[in-house]
Amino acid sequence: MFVLVVGGGKVGVSVTRTLLALNHEVVLVEQDRPRFEVLEEEFEHRAVYGDGTELFVLERAGISRPPDIVVAVTGDDEDNIVIGQLAREKYGVGKVIARINDPRNEPHFDLLGISPTVSATSMVLALIEHEVPQHELVHLLELRKENLEIVEVEIKKGSSAAGKRVEELRLPETTRLISVMREGKAEIAVGSTELQPGDQVLAILEPGGETELKRVLLDGKARA
Amino acid sequence: MKALIIGCGRVGSALSKRLLDAGWEVSVVDESEEALGRLGETWPGEFHVGHALEIGVLEEAGIAEADTCIAATDGDNTNIVVAQVAKQRYEVPHVAARILDPARAEFYSGKGFDVVSPTGTAIEALTESALGGERV
Numbered sequence: 592m593f594v595l596v597v598g599g600g601k602v603g604v605s606v607t608r609t610l611l612a613l614n615h616e617v618v619l620v621e622q623d624r625p626r627f628e629v630l631e632e633e634f635e636h637r638a639v640y641g642d643g644t645e646l647f648v649l650e651r652a653g654i655s656r657p658p659d660i661v662v663a664v665t666g667d668d669e670d671n672i673v674i675g676q677l678a679r680e681k682y683g684v685g686k687v688i689a690r691i692n693d694p695r696n697e698p699h700f701d702l703l704g705i706s707p708t709v710s711a712t713s714m715v716l717a718l719i720e721h722e723v724p725q726h727e728l729v730h731l732l733e734l735r736k737e738n739l740e741i742v743e744v745e746i747k748k749g750s751s752a753a754g755k756r757v758e759e760l761r762l763p764e765t766t767r768l769i770s771v772m773r774e775g776k777a778e779i780a781v782g783s784t785e786l787q788p789g790d791q792v793l794a795i796l797e798p799g800g801e802t803e804l805k806r807v808l809l810d811g812k813a814r815a
Numbered sequence: 816m817k818a819l820i821i822g823c824g825r826v827g828s829a830l831s832k833r834l835l836d837a838g839w840e841v842s843v844v845d846e847s848e849e850a851l852g853r854l855g856e857t858w859p860g861e862f863h864v865g866h867a868l869e870i871g872v873l874e875e876a877g878i879a880e881a882d883t884c885i886a887a888t889d890g891d892n893t894n895i896v897v898a899q900v901a902k903q904r905y906e907v908p909h910v911a912a913r914i915l916d917p918a919r920a921e922f923y924s925g926k927g928f929d930v931v932s933p934t935g936t937a938i939e940a941l942t943e944s945a946l947g948g949e950r951v
Contacts, residue, residue: 644892646918669868669892673919681922696868699896702904 592616595658595684597643597674598665599623599630602690606662607634618652622665644673649682657682664690664709668699675705717799727809728801731793741769741795744808748788752808758782763803766796816840819881819907821867821897822888826913826933828853830885835860842876846888867897873905883909891916898928 592615596603599621607619611634619634620643621627630638641648643665654661654677661678663671671689678684691697691710700708732741746753752760757768757780768780772791778784786792786808794804816839820831823845831854835841842861843854851862865872867888878884884901886894891914898912911929914920920932 644919645916646922667892669890669896672896673892677919677922695870698870698904699868699900703896703899 592660593653593656593658594618594660594662595649595652595654595678596620596662596664597649597652598663598671598690599626599638600664600666602664603662604630606664607637611637618658620648620652644670644677646677646681649674649677654678654682654684657684660684660686660688662688663705666692668692668696672700672703672705675700676703679704714799728805733798738797739795740798741793742801742804744792744794744804746786746788746790746792746808750788750809752786753788755786756782757784757786760807762807763796763800766794766800766804769793769795816882817877817880818842819844819873819876819878819884819901821845821873821884821886822894822913823850823853823862824887824889825853827885827887830887831860842881844872844876867893868900873897873900878905878907881905881907883907883911886910886912888913891919895919895923898923899926902927 594610594615594617596607596617597620599619603619607617610617618637618639619630620639620641621630622642624640627638627640639648639652643649661674661684663674665671668691675687675689678687687705689700689705689708691700691708694710694712697708697710700706727744729743730740731743734740770777770793771780771784771786773787792808796804818834818839818841820827820841820843823831823843827843831841831843840860844863844865844867846866848864851858854862861876863872863876878901884907886897888894894912894914898910901907901910911931914923914930914932915934917932917935917938920930920935924930
């Protein structure tokens with residue numbers, strides 16, 4: 592795989608090192624001269640000096656081939672957006688991953704179609720939320736190695752999911768319902784399973800997804 | 816008519832004053848408080864301090880009601896993003912961005928907002944001047 596990384600900060604360098612160790616082809620662009628010289632020592636010809644929002648710099652780094660993935664991880668959100676737009680729309684790069692430095696800028700990335708995005712701040716916040724015990728949701732099991740967890744949620748009268756089939760729920764991609772326990776009897780949750788008040792639902796999800804799961808299952812008249 | 820000018824440097828401030836003279840309501844946004852000085856001793860229009868990408872600042876400055884929004888900060892990429900936010904999120908009827916880099920200016924032309932490239936203009940004018948000189 593050929594990956595173009597723009598931004599030689601801690602994130603960009605770690606990504607580059609890891610991908611190189613996995614025998615991928617990587618080019619790393621950095622615009623700060625002293626920083627670039629440090630990177631050149633380590634990455635030699637794979638480090639390219641220049642402003643990664645300048646077309647000729649991107650072209651020198653091989654964007655016209657085009658790369659399989661462009662990773663925009665500079666410290667400036669507007670730069671990451673522009674790199675993403677140029678990569679996708681001008682050079683036909685299939686996949687762009689962009690870093691959001693200030694979470695307040697996330698709507699701009701969404702609006703301009705730059706996704707997936709990675710925001711360290713949002714991730715830390717989601718993990719803090721994960722550590723705070725959540726009302727209405729019980730953590731049953733944490734699969735730390737797999738980075739997954741199993742939780743139990745009880746559907747209430749007036750919950751948004753009450754009366755809905757599982758296939759109608761707009762669950763996040765990283766969440767699945769496992770089973771529904773009703774009147775002491777458990778059944779595997781399938782698309783046609785209809786949720787009812789009093790149901791105890793088991794779900795498997797990535798840590799940090801609790802709020803979204805609660806929103807999909809529980810929000811509604813009961814909490815209004 | 817209401818204009819929102821983002822960036823109060825030499826270009827943004829002069830443009831703001833001209834639009835005001837033409838009878839427009841003008842609201843200006845700049846990162847620095849000192850930029851207000853460029854608008855003269857007494858500035859009758861609005862002036863907001865904040866970063867161009869902050870939704871709160873843009874809304875306070877009236878982006879939702881603006882007839883035109885001009886992105887004229889010293890950052891090409893800031894102007895590119897602000898212009899698209901103004902056009903796509905707030906549906907401002909007329910939007911323009913200053914983009915110094917001719918290559919990016921070309922790429923973003925025809926994306927729903929006016930692109931003004933002072934560097935591109937200078938290149939054309941100087942080329943014309945040089946070619947004109949050859950004929951003398």
